[in-house]
Amino acid sequence: MDVSVELALTVNGVPVRRRVEPRQSLADFLRYELELTGSHVGCEHGACGACTVRVDGTPVRGCLMLAVQADGSRVETIEGIAASGELADLQRAFAEENALQCGFCTPGMLLTAQEILRRNPRAGDVEIREGLSGNYCRCTGYHAIVQAVLRAGGVREKGQP
Amino acid sequence: MSDTPARITERESYIGRSVVRPQTARLLAGRGVFTDDVTLPRMTHVAFVRSPHAHARIGAIDTAAARALPGVIAVVTGVELARVCDGWVGTLAHFQGMKSAKQHALAIGKAAWQGEPVVAVVAESRAIAEDGVGRVAVEWEPLPAVTEPETALDPATPLIHPELGDNLVFSLELKAGDVEEAFRQADAVYTDTFRMGRHTAVTVEPRTILADFDPAEQQLTVYHAFQAPHMMQDILARHLRLPEHHVRVICRDVGGSFGLKVHIYPDEVAACALAVLLGRPVKFTADRVESFVSDIHARDHRVRAEVAVKRDGTILGMRVDDLTGIGPYSVYPRTSAVEGNQTVRLTPALYRFRHYAARLSVVLQNKTPMCQYRAVGHPVAFAVMEGMVDRVARELGLDPVEVRRRNLVTQDMYPHTTQTGYFFERLSLEECLDSLLELADYRRLCAERDALRARGTYRGLGLCGFVELTTPGPAFYGVGGARISSQDGCTIRFEPSGTLTCMTGVTEQGQGTDTMIAQVVATAVGVPMEHVRVLTGDTMVTPYGGGTWASRGAGIGGEAALLSGKALKENILKVAAAILGGEPMDLDVRRGAVVDADTGEVRLPLAEVGRIAYFRPDTLPKDFQSELTVTRHYVPRHQGFAFTNGIQLSHVEVDMETGFVRLLKHWVVEDCGRIINPRLVDEQLRGAIVQGIGAALWEHCVYDDQGQLRNGTLMDYLVPMAPEIPDIVVGHVETPTAYSEGGFKGAGEAGTAGAPGAVLNAVNDALAPFGARLTAQPITPGDVLTALGKL
Numbered sequence: 001m002d003v004s005v006e007l008a009l010t011v012n013g014v015p016v017r018r019r020v021e022p023r024q025s026l027a028d029f030l031r032y033e034l035e036l037t038g039s040h041v042g043c044e045h046g047a048c049g050a051c052t053v054r055v056d057g058t059p060v061r062g063c064l065m066l067a068v069q070a071d072g073s074r075v076e077t078i079e080g081i082a083a084s085g086e087l088a089d090l091q092r093a094f095a096e097e098n099a100l101q102c103g104f105c106t107p108g109m110l111l112t113a114q115e116i117l118r119r120n121p122r123a124g125d126v127e128i129r130e131g132l133s134g135n136y137c138r139c140t141g142y143h144a145i146v147q148a149v150l151r152a153g154g155v156r157e158k159g160q161p
Numbered sequence: 162m163s164d165t166p167a168r169i170t171e172r173e174s175y176i177g178r179s180v181v182r183p184q185t186a187r188l189l190a191g192r193g194v195f196t197d198d199v200t201l202p203r204m205t206h207v208a209f210v211r212s213p214h215a216h217a218r219i220g221a222i223d224t225a226a227a228r229a230l231p232g233v234i235a236v237v238t239g240v241e242l243a244r245v246c247d248g249w250v251g252t253l254a255h256f257q258g259m260k261s262a263k264q265h266a267l268a269i270g271k272a273a274w275q276g277e278p279v280v281a282v283v284a285e286s287r288a289i290a291e292d293g294v295g296r297v298a299v300e301w302e303p304l305p306a307v308t309e310p311e312t313a314l315d316p317a318t319p320l321i322h323p324e325l326g327d328n329l330v331f332s333l334e335l336k337a338g339d340v341e342e343a344f345r346q347a348d349a350v351y352t353d354t355f356r357m358g359r360h361t362a363v364t365v366e367p368r369t370i371l372a373d374f375d376p377a378e379q380q381l382t383v384y385h386a387f388q389a390p391h392m393m394q395d396i397l398a399r400h401l402r403l404p405e406h407h408v409r410v411i412c413r414d415v416g417g418s419f420g421l422k423v424h425i426y427p428d429e430v431a432a433c434a435l436a437v438l439l440g441r442p443v444k445f446t447a448d449r450v451e452s453f454v455s456d457i458h459a460r461d462h463r464v465r466a467e468v469a470v471k472r473d474g475t476i477l478g479m480r481v482d483d484l485t486g487i488g489p490y491s492v493y494p495r496t497s498a499v500e501g502n503q504t505v506r507l508t509p510a511l512y513r514f515r516h517y518a519a520r521l522s523v524v525l526q527n528k529t530p531m532c533q534y535r536a537v538g539h540p541v542a543f544a545v546m547e548g549m550v551d552r553v554a555r556e557l558g559l560d561p562v563e564v565r566r567r568n569l570v571t572q573d574m575y576p577h578t579t580q581t582g583y584f585f586e587r588l589s590l591e592e593c594l595d596s597l598l599e600l601a602d603y604r605r606l607c608a609e610r611d612a613l614r615a616r617g618t619y620r621g622l623g624l625c626g627f628v629e630l631t632t633p634g635p636a637f638y639g640v641g642g643a644r645i646s647s648q649d650g651c652t653i654r655f656e657p658s659g660t661l662t663c664m665t666g667v668t669e670q671g672q673g674t675d676t677m678i679a680q681v682v683a684t685a686v687g688v689p690m691e692h693v694r695v696l697t698g699d700t701m702v703t704p705y706g707g708g709t710w711a712s713r714g715a716g717i718g719g720e721a722a723l724l725s726g727k728a729l730k731e732n733i734l735k736v737a738a739a740i741l742g743g744e745p746m747d748l749d750v751r752r753g754a755v756v757d758a759d760t761g762e763v764r765l766p767l768a769e770v771g772r773i774a775y776f777r778p779d780t781l782p783k784d785f786q787s788e789l790t791v792t793r794h795y796v797p798r799h800q801g802f803a804f805t806n807g808i809q810l811s812h813v814e815v816d817m818e819t820g821f822v823r824l825l826k827h828w829v830v831e832d833c834g835r836i837i838n839p840r841l842v843d844e845q846l847r848g849a850i851v852q853g854i855g856a857a858l859w860e861h862c863v864y865d866d867q868g869q870l871r872n873g874t875l876m877d878y879l880v881p882m883a884p885e886i887p888d889i890v891v892g893h894v895e896t897p898t899a900y901s902e903g904g905f906k907g908a909g910e911a912g913t914a915g916a917p918g919a920v921l922n923a924v925n926d927a928l929a930p931f932g933a934r935l936t937a938q939p940i941t942p943g944d945v946l947t948a949l950g951k952l
Binding site: 031035 | 852
C-alpha cells in the first residue's frame with residue numbers, strides 16, 4: 001500500500017514538489033531526496049544539533065521534524081545560506097580561529113551561531129556558550145568556536161551605524 | 162649536486178606558522194563529503210539484527226517474513242556470510258600468552274554482547290532494512306552474563322569462550338629494581354584503588370561504510386569513515402579472499418575518529434562481504450543507538466597502586482596491579498591488550514625512582530568490546546600516578562609542586578630509559594612545570610583558594626603531568642604480526658604550471674593533516690603554500706602507509722613530506738641547471754621560482770621549468786631526463802616512540818551541598834617537539850582535554866548485572882557541551898627530536914592523557930578540608946556527597 005504523501009515547499013529559494021513517506025525526517029528528505037548533504041545526521045534524537053536547518057527563518061533539528069511537517073514552508077540549508085553570503089563573516093572567523101576540525105558539526109554550529117548573533121551581536125562568552133548548548137562538537141573543545149562567534153559578533157557590532 | 166640542501170628554518174618557512182587550513186572553506190560551506198554523503202547507482206542499505214542479550218545461544222533464525230517484505234533484497238545469517246568472509250582473531254604474537262576467540266562478521270552459534278550483529282537485512286532503503294530487521298525471528302537461549310572483571314577469573318564464573326580454557330586474555334608482570342627493599346626502606350606506604358570507568362569516543366559522525374563490488378573486474382571499492390585505509394585494504398583483501406590490488410579504500414572527509422575509527426568492526430566487514438555476495442553497493446551507517454552498543458568502548462580499569470616514600474616526599478618504589486575488562490573479544494587487529502600494557506608501562510614514567518613492580522590482567526566480559534581510544538592507557542596511568550603523588554603530598558603535609566620537583570626525571574638524566582624500558586631522548590618535564598605555574602599564576606590561585614575556603618567556597622587545584630607516546634616505530638605492531646604499516650610515504654608531483662600535487666599515506670580526520678603536510682612541502686620545496694594541493698585517504702593513489710593514529714601524522718607523515726620535498730627541490734634544480742646551463746648548487750627555489758642562490762635574483766619561474774621539462778624536453782641535453790615526481794618514505798628507526806611530555810592544571814569549584822563540580826579554568830603546557838602549526842596544536846590539545854574532562858566528570862557506559870547497557874542514547878550518556886567547559890589556556894615548550902630532520906613529534910593524545918588526573922586531583926583538593934577523597938571516575942555529584950558522608 002502506497003502511503004506516500006505529496007509535499008510542496010521551498011528549499012534554498014527553489015520550489016520543490018515530492019512524494020515522501022510520512023515517516024521520513026526532514027533531515028533525511030534533504031539529504032537523500034534532494035541530495036543536500038550539508039546538514040549531517042549525528043544522533044537522530046535531537047541531541048547533537050548536526051542536522052540543524054532553518055524552517056521559515058527559525059533553526060530547527062532536521063532529525064526531529066518530519067518532512068511532511070515542512071509542507072508549505074521555506075527551508076534553508078547550509079548550502080543555500082552559505083551561497084547567499086549571509087554567513088561570510090562567521091565562516092571567515094571560524095576558519096581563522098580553527099573553530100572546526102572534522103567539520104561534521106560545523107554546518108549546525110554555523111546556523112546556531114548565526115541565530116545567537118541575530119539575537120544579540122554583542123553576545124558575550126556565557127551567552128554564546130548557552131546558545132551553543134544544543135550542538136555537540138567532539139573535536140575542538142568549544143574554545144575556538146566561542147572565540148570565532150565573539151570575533152564575528154565584534155565585527156558586526158562595529159559595522160553597524 | 163648540492164650536498165647541503167637548504168635548511169628548513171629559513172625566513173620563508175611555513176613551519177611554526179598558524180596558517181589557516183585551506184580545506185575548512187569546503188567544510189564551512191556544507192560541501193564536505195562524508196561517507197554517508199556518497200550515493201552510488203543501485204546502492205542498497207544494510208541494517209542488522211543485533212543480540213538483545215549480553216550472552217545467548219542463537220537457535221533457529223526465521224527470515225521468511227523479512228524476505229517477503231517489498232524492498233528487501235537479501236537477509237543473510239552468520240553461517241551464510243562466513244562462506245565469503247573469513248573470521249579473525251585479535252592477538253599480537255609479541256604479547257606472550259595472549260589469546261582471544263575467533264570472531265565473525267555476523268555471530269555464529271552464540272552472541273557474546275548486547276548489540277553484536279547476528280543477521281543482516283539488505284534493502285532498497287535503510288528504513289525498509291530496519292522494517293526487515295523487525296521481521297526476523299531469532300530463537301534466543303540466554304546464558305549467564307560475565308560482567309564484573311573482578312570475578313571474571315573465578316572458578317564459578319562461566320567461560321565466555323570455553324575453547325580458551327579461562328576468561329584471561331593476557332597477563333603481564335613487570336619488575337624493575339628491588340621493590341621489596343624499597344618498601345622496607347620507606348618512611349610511609351600509601352595504597353589506593355582507582356576505578357576508571359568505561360566510556361566511549363562518541364564521534365559526531367557515526368561509523369559509516371559504503372562497499373561497492375564489481376563482479377566483472379573482481380574489484381571492491383570501499384568508501385569508509387576510517388583512519389587507516391591501507392590497513393583496511395589489507396584486511397578486506399585477506400578476509401574476503403580478493404587480490405590486494407583489487408581492493409581500493411577511500412577515506413574522504415571523516416567526522417571525528419579519536420581511535421574509534423581504526424578498528425575492525427564486524428558490521429563494517431559484513432557490509433563489504435554483502436557487497437561481494439550481492440554484486441551491488443551496500444551502505445552501512447550506524448545510528449546513534451547502534452553506536453553505543455557497537456563502537457569500541459574504552460578504559461574500564463581497576464588499578465591498585467602502592468607507593469613507598471620518604472618523609473620528604475621522595476618516592477622510593479611503587480607497586481601497581483591493573484585489572485581491565487575488554488568485552489568478549491580482543492579487538493582486531495590492534496588488540497585490546499595494548500591499553501593495559503601501556504597503562505602499566507607509562508605509570509611511573511615521569512619520575513626517577515627505579516623500583517617498580519606491575520601486574521596486568523586483561524579479562525573477558527559480556528559487554529561491548531573495549532579497545533584503543535585516544536591516548537591509549539595514558540589517562541589511566543597518569544590519573545593513578547599523579548593521584549598518588551597528591552596523596553603523598555597531602556599525607557606528609559608537603560606542597561604537591563615540591564613533591565613533583567623532588568621526583569621528576571631531570572634535564573641532566575637524558576637520554577633516559579624508564580623503569581619499564583621506554584626510551585626518552587630528551588623531555589622537558591621541569592620546564593613545562595615551571596612554565597605552567599607561571600602561565601596560570603599558580604601561587605596566586607592557591608592563595609585565592611585558601612582565602613575563599615575561609616568564606617565557605619571550596620575550590621581546588623589539580624596538577625597532572627604526563628608523557629605521550631607518539632610516532633610509533635616498527636616494534637609496535639609489526640613484530641606482533643599485525644599488518645599495520647609503521648612507515649609512510651609522500652609523493653609529490655610537479656605539475657607543468659609549477660604547482661605541486663602531493664599524495665601522502667597519512668590521513669585527515671580534522672586534525673589538519675593536509676595543512677600540516679602542505680606547510681612542510683611548501684617549505685621544503687620553496688613554493689607558496691597555495692601552490693600545494695594535498696591528497697589523502699585513497700589506497701589506489703597515495704603511497705602505502707599507516708594512516709593517522711597514535712599521533713604519527715607529523716612525526717612520520719611530516720618527515721616523509723619533508724624528505725620528499727627536499728628531493729623534489731634537488732630535481733627541480735637539476736632541470737633548471739640543464740635549462741640555464743650551470744650547476745644546480747648555484748641555484749635555489751624560493752617563492753615559486755628558481756633563483757640565484759647567492760643573490761636571490763629570479764632566474765626561472767617554476768612554470769617555465771614545467772613547460773620545458775614536460776613539453777619541450779627536445780631543448781634539453783640528450784642525456785638528461787627530468788624526474789619531477791618524487792616519493793620518499795620514512796619510518797622511525799632509532800627509537801621506539803618519539804615521546805612528548807607536558808603538564809596540566811585544572812581549577813574547579815565544588816558545591817558541598819549539591820556535590821556539583823564546576824570547572825573554572827584549565828591550563829596545559831606541552832612539548833611536541835618542533836611545532837608545524839601552533840594553532841592546530843592548540844586546538845588538538847583543547848579538544849583532547851575536553852575528552853579527558855568528559856571521562857573525569859560525565860561520560861560513563863553504565864551496565865546492569867545482566868550486561869545490558871543502560872544509557873545508550875545521547876540523552877542519558879553525557880558528553881561535554883559548551884556551557885560546562887571552561888576556557889583552556891595552552892602553552893608550549895619545544896624540544897625537537899634529533900632523530901629526524903624535521904624534529905616533529907605528535908600532539909594528539911596529550912590533552913586526554915592528563916585531563917582526567919588533573920580534574921580528579923582538583924576535586925580532591927577542594928574536598929581536602931573535609932578529609933574526603935575520591936579515586937574513581939566519572940566523579941558524579943552523588944560520589945562527591947558520598948565522600949563527604951552526606952549520602
